[in-house]
Amino acid sequence: GDSVTQMEGPVTLSEEAFLTINCTYTATGYPSLFWYVQYPGEGLQLLLKATKADDKGSNKGFEATYRKETTSFHLEKGSVQVSDSAVYFCALSDQEGGYQKVTFGIGTKLQVIP
Amino acid sequence: NAGVTQTPKFQVLKTGQSMTLQCAQDMNHEYMSWYRQDPGMGLRLIHYSVGAGITDQGEVPNGYNVSRSTTEDFPLRLLSAAPSQTSVYFCASSSPPRWRETQYFGPGTRLLVL
Numbered sequence: 001g002d003s004v005t006q007m008e009g010p011v012t013l014s015e016e017a018f019l020t021i022n023c024t025y026t027a028t029g030y031p032s033l034f035w036y037v038q039y040p041g042e043g044l045q046l047l048l049k050a051t052k053a054d055d056k057g058s059n060k061g062f063e064a065t066y067r068k069e070t071t072s073f074h075l076e077k078g079s080v081q082v083s084d085s086a087v088y089f090c091a092l093s094d095q096e097g098g099y100q101k102v103t104f105g106i107g108t109k110l111q112v113i114p
Numbered sequence: 115n116a117g118v119t120q121t122p123k124f125q126v127l128k129t130g131q132s133m134t135l136q137c138a139q140d141m142n143h144e145y146m147s148w149y150r151q152d153p154g155m156g157l158r159l160i161h162y163s164v165g166a167g168i169t170d171q172g173e174v175p176n177g178y179n180v181s182r183s184t185t186e187d188f189p190l191r192l193l194s195a196a197p198s199q200t201s202v203y204f205c206a207s208s209s210p211p212r213w214r215e216t217q218y219f220g221p222g223t224r225l226l227v228l
Contacts, residue, residue: 008154032214043118043204043219044157051214089156093214099164100145100208102217106156 002027006090006105013080013112021075021108023064023090031092033057033066033073038087038107047075047088080112115140120205120220127195127227135190135223137205143218145208146188150174150201151222157204163188195227 006023013019025033032051036044048057053068062077073090090105121136139146147162159172163182177199179191188207192199202224206217 034216036219041221043221044206044217045219046216049216099162100215102147102159104149104157106154 002031002092002094002101002103004090004092004103004105006088006108008106008108010109010111013110015082015112015114016079017112019075019077019080019084019110021088021090021110023073023075023105025071025073025090025092025103027071027092027094029094031094033064034091034093035062035064035073035075036089036091036104038089040086044089080110082112082114085110085112117141118205118207118218118220120203120223122223123221124224125226127192127225129196129227131195133192133195135192135203135205135225137188137190137220138186139188139205139207139218140186141207141209141218142185143207143209144185145215146182147172147206147217148178148180148188148190149204149206150199151204152201160190160203192225195225197227199225200227201225 003026034049035047037047038044048059050057050066056065064075087107089107093102118139144165148160149157161180163169205220208215208217
């Protein structure tokens with residue numbers, strides 16, 4: 001079945017540092033890939049997505065490229081801020097019997113210190 | 115638009131009690147789902163619905179019931195609460211069940227079963 005692998009963390013960075021959160025996946029079909037962010041005490045919200053190979057999703061300075069050859073969708077940001085402290089979930093969405101099936105990673109907690 | 119709303123925000127139950135977690139969305143989304151979030155396990159799908167009158171089991175359905183009488187509402191029922199059901203519960207919705215679509219999450223319900 002489908003699966004998503006990402007480190008749990010926490011990842012601790014100083015403000016303005018470069019961020020990479022790795023995400024790799026296995027899927028039987030041709031999934032869409034997502035990064036969701038969860039701020040403390042809130043639900044998940046979409047950060048960015050990519051729906052086919054070589055697509056790059058971007059939002060709020062974050063980027064991720066859909067790499068089919070390495071089955072990866074790593075999240076990057078050039079300069080993190082304290083306000084980026086949150087839990088980041090990688091997810092894939094695939095068809096199963098005509099319906100949407102979404103598989104989430106375990107989430108990576110990011111702590112940015114001033 | 116209110117998006118996806120969930121009530122209550124917090125609940126404490128005793129073992130054996132029953133309760134219903136409410137979820138509503140005002141985006142006319144056909145696809146709705148319930149997840150539970152536990153430390154180190156990410157989000158796991160409990161039940162989902164692809165439209166009014168149609169529901170199906172997810173990854174961890176035992177101990178939970180759902181029904182979908184309207185497009186807007188998708189309540190989750192705990193029949194006889196157990197400490198293992200202590201978790202944070204999220205409801206999510208998306209537009210017609212296409213695998214490229216973003217899911218919209220509610221703010222969550224924190225449940226403690228004593």
